[in-house]
Amino acid sequence: MKIEISGKRVHNEFARSVESISEQNLFGCYQCGNCTAGCPVSFAMDLGPHQVIRFTLLGLEPEVLDSNTPWICASCLQCTSRCPKGLDIARIMEAVRTVVLRKKERLDHINVEDLTDEIIDRTPQIAFISGFRKFLS
């Protein structure tokens, strides 16, 4: 993937809104990759959580928002638990999701109509409630 870095975009409005929603300092990350190494679902992500942090800091909004990473994150907090710099990475992922979900047009990441009667019947309601809270505008 070709990435263009520009001084004009570093720590831009997108980066600052992620920082503000998560109350985390993205400059604190020194890219050790512990979060990505411990993440139980990183195998399915196109960017590691550490890359999401760096890309966000560099102001690469389209690259971050096109990535599936925040939507694969299960908020298990293993990354947060193991970050040697004390960053709450799960909060950063939630902030990226929130930037998308709070946009003017509706950008749901679950299609409720796809949930068949069979799925609804067998799945515990806590899965729906937490899933909807994470993925619906």
Next chain:
Amino acid sequence: MDYLYFPGCTLYTKAKNLDVAARECAKLMGFELRELPNWTCCGATFPLTTDNIMALLPPSRILGTAMKEGGDLTTLCSVCFNVLRRTSHLLKSDPEKREKIFDFIEMEYRDGLRVPHYLEILRDEIGFESLKEKVKRDLKGLKVAPYYGCLLLRPSEEMEFDDKESPTIIESFLDSIGCEPVDFPYKIECCGSFQSVGAPDVAIDCGHAILRSAVKNGAEAVVSTCPLCQFNLDTKQKDIKEKYSDFKTLPVLYFSQLMGISFDLPTDTLGFERNDMDPRPLLEGKGLL
């Protein structure tokens, strides 16, 4: 020594097999679980955005009701436990948010409400040694993998439940009812959680990795504490088997069901018909049913 009890939505319906045995066993251990009046859904996720006050209202209202009733509030579901414990921590440590929330819900905040998990009551109030003495039937020879998942443990600074990397509370519990705990490297890994709704294929792989590791380390069954983990590890085994044909299925039980067996509760209170991977053949084979 009675406790207010918050069952939560799922324990009232799809996870009755976690609820019923736990209530019955509590009586036999000498404490009552008095159901919290007028409880609602806890919200099922602790909001990770610092400006989302709205999501804190349901758990705050639940805690506020418990404060009014007096006494400590216990729960069984890991999701509810995580939400209530984290909200309780936030209310203690952030006076500004506390005031805003309690003004809005029009309730009075009272200091000192504790939110122990049922397992913590066993460990800290009853004591595992004394639990051992109360056990009527030893589950000797049953090799069980203790599965913790995420929500009991993390974030450890707020949950203060057990060691975040090497917890032991479930092993101690299994010891006290005579089971043989099987150590395995996936005991604190995530089951895929709500991704069973968002990205089901990812959740299947999480469940597969955990269960395969438990089997490889010699487990005959897995024990869980959470209806969402139970769903991803038990109900979804059919889907795991479909994707990985060499996968060896095994029963997944709630800790309260194992405790129910050890207290000799009538089998019809244990709700085995709700476990998708039927544990009865294994338990009958061991002479435990």
